[in-house]
Amino acid sequence: MSDTTITRAASDKQAKKFNIGRLLLEGRAFFALILIIAVFSVMSPNYFTVGNFLIMSSHVAIYGLLSIGMLLVILNGGIDLSVGSILALAGVSAGAMMQGIELQALGVILYPPVWAVVVLTCVLGALVGAVNGVLISIFKVPAFVATLGVMYVARGIALLMTNGLTYNNLSGRAELGNTGFGWLGFNRIAGIPISVLVLAAMAIIAGLMLSRSSFGRWLYASGGNERAAELSGVPTRRVKITVYTLSGILSAIAGLVLSSQLTSAGPTAGTTYELTAIAAVVIGGAALTGGRGTIRGTMLGAFVIGFLSDGLVIIGVSSYWQTVFTGAVIVLAVLMNSLQYGRGTRKS
Numbered sequence: 001m002s003d004t005t006i007t008r009a010a011s012d013k014q015a016k017k018f019n020i021g022r023l024l025l026e027g028r029a030f031f032a033l034i035l036i037i038a039v040f041s042v043m044s045p046n047y048f049t050v051g052n053f054l055i056m057s058s059h060v061a062i063y064g065l066l067s068i069g070m071l072l073v074i075l076n077g078g079i080d081l082s083v084g085s086i087l088a089l090a091g092v093s094a095g096a097m098m099q100g101i102e103l104q105a106l107g108v109i110l111y112p113p114v115w116a117v118v119v120l121t122c123v124l125g126a127l128v129g130a131v132n133g134v135l136i137s138i139f140k141v142p143a144f145v146a147t148l149g150v151m152y153v154a155r156g157i158a159l160l161m162t163n164g165l166t167y168n169n170l171s172g173r174a175e176l177g178n179t180g181f182g183w184l185g186f187n188r189i190a191g192i193p194i195s196v197l198v199l200a201a202m203a204i205i206a207g208l209m210l211s212r213s214s215f216g217r218w219l220y221a222s223g224g225n226e227r228a229a230e231l232s233g234v235p236t237r238r239v240k241i242t243v244y245t246l247s248g249i250l251s252a253i254a255g256l257v258l259s260s261q262l263t264s265a266g267p268t269a270g271t272t273y274e275l276t277a278i279a280a281v282v283i284g285g286a287a288l289t290g291g292r293g294t295i296r297g298t299m300l301g302a303f304v305i306g307f308l309s310d311g312l313v314i315i316g317v318s319s320y321w322q323t324v325f326t327g328a329v330i331v332l333a334v335l336m337n338s339l340q341y342g343r344g345t346r347k348s
Contacts, residue, residue: 028336029284029300032329036304040311047314054193058185058261060306061195064299065254066277067284068206069247071298074281075210075223076243077290078136078143083251083277085154086128087270090255092158094121095167095265098180114181122252128154129248133241151274158267166266170259185260195257202250207295219243224291279326280305283333287341304329 041048066083073080097117100109112120128150135146171180187194210216221229222236230236254273259265284301286293305326312322 026285026340028333029297029304032283033300033304033307036307036311040307040315044311044314047311052314054191054196056307056310057196057199057303058193059310060302061193061199062254062258062261063273063276063280063306064199064302065202065250065257066273067280067298067302068202068295069250070274070277071281071284071286071293071295072206072219072243073143073247074278074286074288075219075290075293076240077223077226078240078243079147079278079288080132080244080247081144081147081274082128082132082151082154083247083254084270084273085151085158086125086248086251087255087258087273088267089128089154089158090121090125090252091259091265091269092162092167092267093124094118094181094256094259095170096161097121098170099167117181118256121256122249125248125250125252125255126245127248129245129251130241132248133244136244137237137240155267162267164267166264168264170263170265181256181260182263183260184257185263195261198253198257202253203295203299210295215239215242220291222290276305279330279333282330282337285337285340287337289341292341301333 037048046052066087069083070080094117097112097120100111102109132143132147132150135141135150136143170182184194184198189197210219218229218234218236218239221232221234222239226236255265255270258269262269280301281293281298282288282301283304284293284297284299286297308329309322309326312325317325
């Protein structure tokens with residue numbers, strides 16, 4: 001009887017250790033964010049303030065929007081390297097429309113209202129994303145190759161549209177009722193930046209879509225095992241085209257937010273942002289093989305990267321060291337993912 005009691009105690013102790021280890025592993029993004037806030041709050045008195053958190057959150061909004069789209073793609077077992085270029089193309093397209101659309105045949109210049117600029121820019125992002133989806137799902141082009149090609153095409157079109165220059169005047173024409181979209185980057189509602197509210201709205205919508213809709217179940221199923229999902233009646237082609245289209249729309253929204261915050265639109269904006277978005281998804285605990293990941297984790301990953309980068313700027317760390325620290329965090333996150341999902345694979 002005593003041997004049984006000792007064995008049970010040892011088993012309970014081992015299970016407790018396992019549960020703590022599993023908790024730390026699965027909640028790594030949250031604990032990393034708390035650690036970053038604690039460290040930088042000690043190192044700088046200006047870090048732990050409501051005003052600074054709101055400013056940093058408005059910066060995170062760019063990465064967050066891209067990361068939501070990237071999560072949808074990665075859940076499907078794909079990758080999207082074109083999000084940064086779509087962001088730039090969307091920004092310069094919006095900038096060009098704000099300058100006026102000249103119709104030479106009619107001899108007139110159209111100044112579309114801001115809401116029309118936003119809608120048309122989102123449609124452009126959707127079209128570019130749909131091209132990715134069609135290439136990958138119908139023509140069977142590998143996702144890496146297809147999105148890499150679209151990345152160069154979109155960036156090239158943005159450079160051709162601007163001749164390599166930047167649109168610096170996005171104020172529009174007030175006499176025509178077009179006052180620009182500076183409100184998106186600077187205005188606040190109840191003290192919260194609109195860009196943060198936009199990110200929150202997109203995250204809530206995406207979270208509900210993944211957890212409460214048939215599309216969400218299809219997405220997880222097709223990402224976990226596409227062939228089995230197809231045999232079960234899941235429209236895998238439609239799901240694939242849809243996730244890339246949504247990624248394009250979210251990239252366009254991010255382009256609008258960034259252009260509004262910078263009060264300018266340039267063809268080189270968003271360079272390497274696709275890597276930041278992938279990093280946020282990985283840090284948030286999603287599996288690059290597809291089928292595993294959450295919006296909550298991805299948002300935490302985006303905030304980890306954003307708060308880390310801004311914290312390093314606040315304490316005066318060189319931009320070169322910022323790259324080193326960010327890269328180290330990404331490598332550590334990938335290692336954690338391999339430990340978390342690798343164990344499950346070996347057991348099965």
